[in-house]
Amino acid sequence: MSEQNLPTQENAMGLVFTEWFPESTGLSFRIVQTIESAQSPLQMIELYETETHGKLLVMDGCVMLTERDEVAYHEMIVHVPLLSHPNPKRVLVIGGGDGGTLREVVRHPSVELARQVEIDGEVVRICKEHLPKIAAAYDNPKVDLIIGDGIEHVKTAPDGSYDIVLIDSTDPFGPALGLFGEEFYRNVDRILADDGIMVCQAESAWYNMPMLKVIVETLQKIFPVVKTFSSQIPVYPSGTWSFGYASKGIDPVADVDQERAEPIEEGGQYYNRDLHKAAFAQPSFVKRELGL
């Protein structure tokens, strides 16, 4: 937790939760009530009912999601890689305990296995209980939930055993730190099939360029195709979030298969094929910093 982040406070607005981003701004929500406040062995998990954003999930003082805009994150981290791949069958999600990423993965008819390795069972428990529209896929027969260490899983999984790996982690502190290192990404590369694709959340280009740069440079040592794409996430620092994209050859901005994309678009609220391509266009300062 950032030392600067204050717990909820009473002020003239009533009860307010604020996340202060390092070297940046603070984002506040008006709180109606605290639903859960649980210290798991790994992190502090808080769930609030807000006045304007539905439920708000906070981990170690950082906003993870709100019900109002979670679709933007979950649709983009999933549909960009799964619709870039010709036939994704075996999908691994590291982290993502809220279940939103899994919910989008199982919407793809080609998927036979949606395996999630989440390190903190408390997150899954709280989200299944209080966020049923997000944690909606845990009973799906395609889903295999493992409560365990994602770093260990990618070390021991067989070569070429996944078509897609999605790193839906918290920020690069505490339990998630090892999910941003070279050894981890080398194992991801090894367990991906020859047409495999990896996507990871990769921080804000406005407020954490050094971290985004490290992620891109590390991926470039390992994968022949490395790009970044972004999504509007109003409740994350700067409102625009970056994702790292790496593959053994598949270009994410080639034309997407219309027949597979249409039902995904029609059943969703954020992703569409125009936005899929557009998300890879980056501001000049980002292109220059990343050399992409």
Add this chain to the structure above:
Amino acid sequence: MSEQNLPTQENAMGLVFTEWFPESTGLSFRIVQTIESAQSPLQMIELYETETHGKLLVMDGCVMLTERDEVAYHEMIVHVPLLSHPNPKRVLVIGGGDGGTLREVVRHPSVELARQVEIDGEVVRICKEHLPKIAAAYDNPKVDLIIGDGIEHVKTAPDGSYDIVLIDSTDPFGPALGLFGEEFYRNVDRILADDGIMVCQAESAWYNMPMLKVIVETLQKIFPVVKTFSSQIPVYPSGTWSFGYASKGIDPVADVDQERAEPIEEGGQYYNRDLHKAAFAQPSFVKRELGL
């Protein structure tokens, strides 16, 4: 001013300025000092030195810009229309008293006249004095600054007298309200040449869809080509801001002239041709609401 917006407050973070967005979140900045706090006849104008975003300009309690990210707004409101137009010579800016829009307009060699009609001379005075990198073009010989009412100006300007009209206004309250109405847009249409283009700031699709919808529907009554595009603006509500684009025929996403675009890109920090096209791709919920 929103009644909910508090003045700067001392708390455990030190001196903090917070803008609470209606029906939404609050965004806070750590304040080093107040540089100006002036009540003009039209509005309250405040200029702060922040810890992390350089200077912060606030009008009637709403964040107008910070030095850290103003380029994203100013480059996009200008270069998208001016590089969509084949030969923009006569440009009218309504509002934009900070000067950032003018600064980008005069970078186009084709521009012969950059006329700005700003209703509040105090804004221009404060920005010339304290924000010289933004209010950088007021001495340029192409610039004609009129302190006056933009609504009156578009009523009385001759037919077809501008190639481009940019509405760089505050939010649709108080002095800016008339800049969002049908009569105003009909006059903008009248004073534009046959290949004319108009761009206006158009609020957040996440947090003020009703206003964005009214703007688009009003423009559609008048102009044959109406679209919206967006820019990342970390210090505006939701972090993504919409602009309305209207023309008498010019499509903004056709190929942009490379020879004119290159020096604009090289001398800037945000705009590039890929982003120009990408900015018109909208999330599905926006496309559905706007019917675009």
